[in-house]
Amino acid sequence: MSAVAQHSFVSHVAYVLRQNPVTLIAFTLLAALIVCAVFGPALVPYDPLASSDTILQPPSAAHWFGTDHLGRDVFSRVIVATRLDMAISIGAVALSFVAGSILGCIAGYWGGWFDSIISRGLDMIMAFPLFVLAMGIVAALGNTVENVIYATAVINTPFYARVVRAEVNIRREAGFVQAAKLAGNSDYRIVAMHIFPNALPPMMVQVSLNMGWAVLNAAGLSFIGLGVRPPTPEWGIMVAEGANYIISGEWWLALFPGLWLMLAVFTFNLLGDGLRDMVDPRQRL
Amino acid sequence: MLTIKDLHVQFDTRHGVVDAVRGVNLHLDRGETLGIVGESGSGKSVTAFSLLRILDSGGRITGGHIDYRGIDLSQVDNASMNDIRGREISMIFQNPRAALNPIRKVGHQIEDVLRHHAQATRYDARAKAVAALEEVQIKDAASRYHAYPFELSGGMCQRVVIALALACKPQLLIADEPTTGLDVTTQKTVMDLIQALAQDRNMGVVLITHDLGLAGTYCDQLVVMKDGEIVEQGAPQKLTKNAVHDYTRRLLAATPHRGKQLHELVVDGVEKPIPPAGDILLSVNAVTKTYAGKAGPVQALQGVSFDIQRGGCLGLVGESGSGKSTLSSIIARLQDATSGDVQFNGASLFNAPASKYAKDTRRSEIQMVFQDATDSLNPRQTAAQSIAEPLRHLTTMNRLERNDRVEQLAEDVGLPLALLSRLPHQLSGGQKARVGIARALAVQPKLLILDEPTAALDVSIQALILNLLADLRHRLNLTYLFVSHDLSVVQMLCDTVVVMRLGQVEEMGPTEQVLSQPQSDYTRQLLQAMPTPLFA
Numbered sequence: 108m109s110a111v112a113q114h115s116f117v118s119h120v121a122y123v124l125r126q127n128p129v130t131l132i133a134f135t136l137l138a139a140l141i142v143c144a145v146f147g148p149a150l151v152p153y154d155p156l157a158s159s160d161t162i163l164q165p166p167s168a169a170h171w172f173g174t175d176h177l178g179r180d181v182f183s184r185v186i187v188a189t190r191l192d193m194a195i196s197i198g199a200v201a202l203s204f205v206a207g208s209i210l211g212c213i214a215g216y217w218g219g220w221f222d223s224i225i226s227r228g229l230d231m232i233m234a235f236p237l238f239v240l241a242m243g244i245v246a247a248l249g250n251t252v253e254n255v256i257y258a259t260a261v262i263n264t265p266f267y268a269r270v271v272r273a274e275v276n277i278r279r280e281a282g283f284v285q286a287a288k289l290a291g292n293s294d295y296r297i298v299a300m301h302i303f304p305n306a307l308p309p310m311m312v313q314v315s316l317n318m319g320w321a322v323l324n325a326a327g328l329s330f331i332g333l334g335v336r337p338p339t340p341e342w343g344i345m346v347a348e349g350a351n352y353i354i355s356g357e358w359w360l361a362l363f364p365g366l367w368l369m370l371a372v373f374t375f376n377l378l379g380d381g382l383r384d385m386v387d388p389r390q391r392l
Numbered sequence: 393m394l395t396i397k398d399l400h401v402q403f404d405t406r407h408g409v410v411d412a413v414r415g416v417n418l419h420l421d422r423g424e425t426l427g428i429v430g431e432s433g434s435g436k437s438v439t440a441f442s443l444l445r446i447l448d449s450g451g452r453i454t455g456g457h458i459d460y461r462g463i464d465l466s467q468v469d470n471a472s473m474n475d476i477r478g479r480e481i482s483m484i485f486q487n488p489r490a491a492l493n494p495i496r497k498v499g500h501q502i503e504d505v506l507r508h509h510a511q512a513t514r515y516d517a518r519a520k521a522v523a524a525l526e527e528v529q530i531k532d533a534a535s536r537y538h539a540y541p542f543e544l545s546g547g548m549c550q551r552v553v554i555a556l557a558l559a560c561k562p563q564l565l566i567a568d569e570p571t572t573g574l575d576v577t578t579q580k581t582v583m584d585l586i587q588a589l590a591q592d593r594n595m596g597v598v599l600i601t602h603d604l605g606l607a608g609t610y611c612d613q614l615v616v617m618k619d620g621e622i623v624e625q626g627a628p629q630k631l632t633k634n635a636v637h638d639y640t641r642r643l644l645a646a647t648p649h650r651g652k653q654l655h656e657l658v659v660d661g662v663e664k665p666i667p668p669a670g671d672i673l674l675s676v677n678a679v680t681k682t683y684a685g686k687a688g689p690v691q692a693l694q695g696v697s698f699d700i701q702r703g704g705c706l707g708l709v710g711e712s713g714s715g716k717s718t719l720s721s722i723i724a725r726l727q728d729a730t731s732g733d734v735q736f737n738g739a740s741l742f743n744a745p746a747s748k749y750a751k752d753t754r755r756s757e758i759q760m761v762f763q764d765a766t767d768s769l770n771p772r773q774t775a776a777q778s779i780a781e782p783l784r785h786l787t788t789m790n791r792l793e794r795n796d797r798v799e800q801l802a803e804d805v806g807l808p809l810a811l812l813s814r815l816p817h818q819l820s821g822g823q824k825a826r827v828g829i830a831r832a833l834a835v836q837p838k839l840l841i842l843d844e845p846t847a848a849l850d851v852s853i854q855a856l857i858l859n860l861l862a863d864l865r866h867r868l869n870l871t872y873l874f875v876s877h878d879l880s881v882v883q884m885l886c887d888t889v890v891v892m893r894l895g896q897v898e899e900m901g902p903t904e905q906v907l908s909q910p911q912s913d914y915t916r917q918l919l920q921a922m923p924t925p926l927f928a
Contacts, residue, residue, distance in 0.1 A: 122406070281767055281768075282762045282763070282764055282767035282768030282769075283767065283768050283769055283770040283771075285721070285726055285760075285762065285768070286760075286762060286768050286769075286770075286778075286781075286828075286831065287770070287781065288726060288750070289724060289726070289755070289759055289760055289782070289832075290781040290782035290784075290785055290786065290831070291750050291751075291755050291756070291782060291785030291786040292750065292781075292785055293750050296785075301770055304772050305770070305771060305772060388771055388772050388815050388817070389771060389815075389817050
């Protein structure tokens with residue numbers, strides 16, 4: 108039966124992709140980004156860290172995105188940077204997804220004191236300007252990639268927790284939850300196995316939006332000099348370094364990493380609806 | 393006034409084009425009431441929706457004419473259609489709560505309609521809205537004008553919806569299952585109201601329902617639909633006496649009325665012997681339940697006591713808010729009583745704390761079938777997974793044994809094995825009800841609580857499910873606690889009746905005795921609301 112279920116899931120995914128061209132484009136772009144992230148260093152023509160004599164060259168056949176002030180190939184650096192930026196954003200989103208789900212389930216299912224404490228705590232996080240909060244966390248914990256991930260996770264957690272809390276709360280009294288109790292499920296099992304999976308469709312929309320924010324956030328922190336440090340290729344740093352050269356006419360240094368960043372955020376934002384339709388059983392026929 | 397000729401409606405779906413209505417012909421005169429009867433999926437609602445051109449996306453009229461007083465409604469442009477909707481033809485929807493805007497006062501909602509169709513000005517709208525509320529017999533209309541929908545009962549909401557529909561004095565009213573989901577007593581008052589208003593205004597009414605009993609009582613003409621086609625039509629008396637089509641006969645048989653036997657509901661039904669009553673299995677003693685409400689404590693149950701004998705079937709009857717559902721969930725230990733005691737098999741159910749109850753042996757001995765089959769199935773679990781759920785937690789069966797048991801249960805409740813791998817939304821209402829029953833039976837309970845298991849089902853499916861329940865009771869030696877608001881169903885299945893009202897027992901006794909010599913006014917009211925035999 109699981110083989111049948113698997114087959115029906117695959118055909119359902121195929122249906123969602125066929126039905127909505129935007130979803131198809133988004134998933135194609137995502138596949139391209141993943142290929143860059145996994146095989147990046149093997150794909151690019153130059154070593155992203157190697158400097159050369161040909162400095163500040165405009166885009167050409169040899170250097171598609173031009174070269175920077177140390178003569179490094181911008182195209183190679185942009186592609187190689189994909190892995191780091193994706194790792195930061197996926198790591199941060201995964202952490203905040205898990206933390207937000209657990210907090211939201213507790214607040215939504217048990218309510219009462221748990222709900223008050225968790226909700227007010229999350230409200231406090233959201234009361235800060237989130238980027239400034241992330242800056243503060245990285246500055247306090249130390250300037251490392253891991254801390255950028257933790258900081259991004261902290262500022263994203265309230266969004267997940269709120270969605271999960273609302274979804275769990277409206278299903279707390281549903282008939283299938285009562286039936287699950289009669290079937291001998293403990294409260295923990297009911298929340299984890301019966302209620303939470305039904306909150307996944309709206310969560311997927313949140314995930315896709317948050318992935319975009321997380322990428323921007325990571326790049327933003329690097330832009331102001333927190334987190335990733337040069338000479339590591341990273342989109343935020345590259346934009347920051349390139350910004351100095353825009354006035355003197357070397358526009359390609361900032362433009363191409365910026366475009367790539369935009370493309371990544373764009374891809375994640377487009378994924379939302381498609382992901383939701385894929386995990387929603389009611390969309391299946 | 394209204395003539396429909398050879399109407400065809402198609403829907404575009406993921407699996408290609410579906411013909412929802414195939415060549416329907418109808419005729420309705422001024423002041424006449426036409427009943428369209430059929431089960432879900434028969435195309436009766438689609439026919440009505442296409443009159444007002446409010447079909448869901450993907451649906452379109454592909455052929456035929458809808459002639460309303462000389463206008464072809466299938467050709468009219470959208471602007472004129474907007475004028476016709478509400479002013480000429482109006483509609484009452486199935487769920488009155490969903491049809492009202494939850495955050496606007498009901499009076500304002502009526503004013504909106506009046507002013508949209510230029511039936512009132514800013515200055516007299518309020519007076520007219522109050523008058524409209526008075527017309528649907530809402531007491532104290534001037535103060536109800538300020539009420540929000542959530543402050544009104546289901547019956548009241550439906551009256552407001554009727555007031556909304558009739559505010560602009562339409563010539564034709566379409567009522568789509570106007571009383572489904574309402575208590576039987578409320579159902580009768582709402583239908584009487586619609587009938588009286590229609591007569592006063594010489595208005596045409598199209599009543600869409602799955603309940604042949606209801607349609608037969610209130611309609612001048614009946615049309616029976618199946619699979620998008622009309623299978624039979626005529627006056628109710630004629631139709632009930634000489635039904636030609638098999639489907640009409642099946643529907644007629646499935647309609648419950650006073651004095652009907654359970655096996656008469658289905659064609660070729662066999663009478664099931666009633667198991668002999670044994671000792672007392674469940675004893676409810678002075679159970680009370682008090683909720684903390686905003687305006688002080690609410691007493692949902694005020695000292696309820698009764699006994700159920702082993703192998704018996706007790707019917708718990710009452711309208712919504714009578715506390716019957718609260719009581720059944722206390723017996724199933726889904727919530728705790730405030731005081732009182734429930735003895736099961738000689739021991740108090742309350743001697744194990746709620747937190748430990750999941751591991752108690754009595755968890756599997758008392759099982760429940762829920763009111764809304766759709767709501768009670770996890771949307772992410774297949775039918776087989778849902779049925780296996782109690783087996784996984786309450787028994788030590790391994791995977792293979794569970795699969796065997798699930799298949800056996802599916803056979804017991806008449807669910808085709810091929811449907812076991814489907815998700816709830818891929819099943820029909822009757823099939824979902826069967827899954828719910830199979831799940832409750834999985835762990836071989838001694839007592840089965842049935843919380844209005846057929847309230848959301850078509851009469852023809854209800855007939856099958858009720859017979860299935862009677863059959864299972866006989867075969868598996870079960871004891872039933874049957875909760876319902878409908879005496880006509882209870883009288884067929886149950887041997888004892890407890891009538892509840894406002895958290896108290898109004899009357900109890902053997903079914904025959906309660907039906908023939910009702911002691912309380914409320915029981916008499918319930919009896920009056922029961923449909924009378926159509927054949928008489």
